[in-house]
Amino acid sequence: MRKPKKLLNDPNNVRREVMGGLLYAYNGKLEALEDYCAVYRTNINEQVIIVSGGGSGHEPTFAGFIGDGGIDACALGEVFTSPSPDQIIEVTKLVHKNKGVLFLYGNYSGDGMNFDIAAEILAEEGIVSKTLRGTDDIASAPLERIADRRGVAGIMFLYKIAGAAAQFKNYDLDSLYSVVKKANQNTRTIGVALDGCALPQSSNFNFELADDEIEIGIGIHGEAGLRRQKIDSMDKTVTEMVDRLCADLPFQQGDKICVSINNLGSLSNTELLIATKKVGEELQKRDITIHHLVTGHFCTSLEMSGFSISFLKLDPELQALYDLPCKTLGWRK
Amino acid sequence: MNLAQTQAMIIFTAQKMVESEPTLTSLDQVIGDGDHGIGMKRGFATVLKQLQDPTFHAKDIGDLFNQIGTKLMTSMGGASGAIFGTLFRAGGKSIAGAQTLSSQALSEFLNNGWQAVHQRGNAKPGDKTMVDALAAASQTAQQQINQPLPLALKEIAKSAMAGAEQTKNMVAVFGRAKNLGERAIGHVDPGAVSMAYILQYMSEYISQ
Numbered sequence: 244m245r246k247p248k249k250l251l252n253d254p255n256n257v258r259r260e261v262m263g264g265l266l267y268a269y270n271g272k273l274e275a276l277e278d279y280c281a282v283y284r285t286n287i288n289e290q291v292i293i294v295s296g297g298g299s300g301h302e303p304t305f306a307g308f309i310g311d312g313g314i315d316a317c318a319l320g321e322v323f324t325s326p327s328p329d330q331i332i333e334v335t336k337l338v339h340k341n342k343g344v345l346f347l348y349g350n351y352s353g354d355g356m357n358f359d360i361a362a363e364i365l366a367e368e369g370i371v372s373k374t375l376r377g378t379d380d381i382a383s384a385p386l387e388r389i390a391d392r393r394g395v396a397g398i399m400f401l402y403k404i405a406g407a408a409a410q411f412k413n414y415d416l417d418s419l420y421s422v423v424k425k426a427n428q429n430t431r432t433i434g435v436a437l438d439g440c441a442l443p444q445s446s447n448f449n450f451e452l453a454d455d456e457i458e459i460g461i462g463i464h465g466e467a468g469l470r471r472q473k474i475d476s477m478d479k480t481v482t483e484m485v486d487r488l489c490a491d492l493p494f495q496q497g498d499k500i501c502v503s504i505n506n507l508g509s510l511s512n513t514e515l516l517i518a519t520k521k522v523g524e525e526l527q528k529r530d531i532t533i534h535h536l537v538t539g540h541f542c543t544s545l546e547m548s549g550f551s552i553s554f555l556k557l558d559p560e561l562q563a564l565y566d567l568p569c570k571t572l573g574w575r576k
Numbered sequence: 577m578n579l580a581q582t583q584a585m586i587i588f589t590a591q592k593m594v595e596s597e598p599t600l601t602s603l604d605q606v607i608g609d610g611d612h613g614i615g616m617k618r619g620f621a622t623v624l625k626q627l628q629d630p631t632f633h634a635k636d637i638g639d640l641f642n643q644i645g646t647k648l649m650t651s652m653g654g655a656s657g658a659i660f661g662t663l664f665r666a667g668g669k670s671i672a673g674a675q676t677l678s679s680q681a682l683s684e685f686l687n688n689g690w691q692a693v694h695q696r697g698n699a700k701p702g703d704k705t706m707v708d709a710l711a712a713a714s715q716t717a718q719q720q721i722n723q724p725l726p727l728a729l730k731e732i733a734k735s736a737m738a739g740a741e742q743t744k745n746m747v748a749v750f751g752r753a754k755n756l757g758e759r760a761i762g763h764v765d766p767g768a769v770s771m772a773y774i775l776q777y778m779s780e781y782i783s784q
Contacts, residue, residue, distance in 0.1 A: 321614075321615070324652075324654040325654050325658075326653050327649060327650045327651065327652065327657050328649060329650045330653075352655045353653070353654040353656070353657070356655060356658035356659070356696055357657065357658050359696075360658060383755060442610050445610055447605060449605065462752070462755065464609045465609070467752070467755045467756045467757075467759065468755075
């Protein structure tokens with residue numbers, strides 16, 4: 244059986260080294276609260292603060308979306324593990340401007356509990372927060388239990404909308420929460436994997452697929468998807484994914500949407516672009532207008548081979564916010 | 577059991593939890609993210625360091641457990657950090673001032689701890705989580721309050737392990753196993769096994 248292979252220094256020190264890398268990659272626009280493995284952007288205006296966090300291993304999610312028109316601070320958890328409350332508490336206390344805090348992260352039980360503990364402790368100190376959990380992964384629960392769904396690559400759209408609203412339009416906490424909630428309700432993602440990923444400390448893959456198999460609906464930690472099947476053509480695979488996305492919201496004729504085609508880690512860019520072509524054709528066929536499309540690595544799963552497709556359905560408010568600039572490590576516009 | 581003895585018992589337990597990492601990791605690779613053992617090891621290794629630090633001081637048994645809980649919560653992260661941290665913090669606070677760990681105090685610790693864990697994560701018995709081991713342990717502890725601590729702990733540990741074993745037949749409500757549905761049946765919940773191990777190692781120490 245094939246074994247995972249990684250070029251690391253210390254498998255137990257990955258998040259700290261990732262944090263160090265982020266500081267260099269941001270060229271001075273990012274600062275770290277070293278002891279708490281948390282980062283924040285410099286020169287934050289008087290505004291509602293957007294704090295995120297999550298397990299490492301998904302780079303550039305989550306900290307890579309800090310920046311102008313993005314989020315403000317982030318707590319880095321160990322690989323595939325949510326951060327602990329003190330990381331969230333300390334970075335929030337450091338950057339908040341007394342205008343409230345929006346906690347915005349993916350819907351996983353560990354993240355939920357640790358952010359909730361942090362929010363409770365911050366509330367005792369007079370720091371007001373609201374929490375929004377991204378729930379875009381359509382494979383993780385049926386539509387009637389949308390609140391149970393996991394958050395995956397679609398969270399970048401939520402960061403984009405939230406960052407623009409807080410930084411450039413000075414939305415207060417309540418209106419910021421409302422618009423990001425609307426964006427979350429309008430965002431859907433589905434992924435497919437060709438191969439598993441392995442934790443840095445582990446000599447086994449989190450899951451294995453046979454040489455001729457793919458898994459539709461895979462989660463970003465290797466959570467079981469909707470179905471394992473024999474590998475098919477890219478066109479057929481993308482068609483099913485777009486069908487499922489369109490049926491879930493639903494996205495329909497005349498809609499204007501933003502699209503992200505996300506590399507889960509180690510798919511070739513060649514394959515990603517072939518997927519992108521087919522997504523474009525499928526949307527054109529349905530008379531759905533692509534307002535903006537991005538393709539690349541936005542929410543990865545270590546070395547997992549595969550990709551996900553995310554749609555954000557726009558309305559005038561979301562479109563106006565989306566069109567504002569954004570300069571982050573993970574995404575520039 | 578006085579404060580120093582209780583601290584020694586937790587040191588033994590923490591060492592054994594660190595050693596259990598490979599077992600817990602392989603259990604979690606079947607139905608979870610594969611990180612449960614690594615997280616528990618990280619948490620209990622930190623607790624070990626904390627308790628072996630000559631400057632460490634706990635006022636009483638409740639404070640000892642509370643401080644351990646804070647350490648677990650801040651060092652582990654993840655669902656396990658929140659849950660096991662909450663157990664030790666809330667359980668510890670409920671027996672604040674106790675200078676000896678009696679069967680009665682242990683029962684209060686487990687019962688209040690499990691109520692707090694339930695409030696934090698909404699898991700109830702039958703959901704295939706550590707609560708299945710914890711709730712079983714808490715129930716047995718209540719029946720054992722008049723027994724000497726070593727005997728009580730033995731029974732508590734036994735029922736916690738039985739509770740963990742029962743998770744084999746359950747469909748998960750939380751975490752990655754939730755998405756496996758029926759596929760998770762036949763596999764124990766790693767968190768429940770961790771909970772049972774903690775009580776088992778405490779029992780082993782006290783029976784030595």
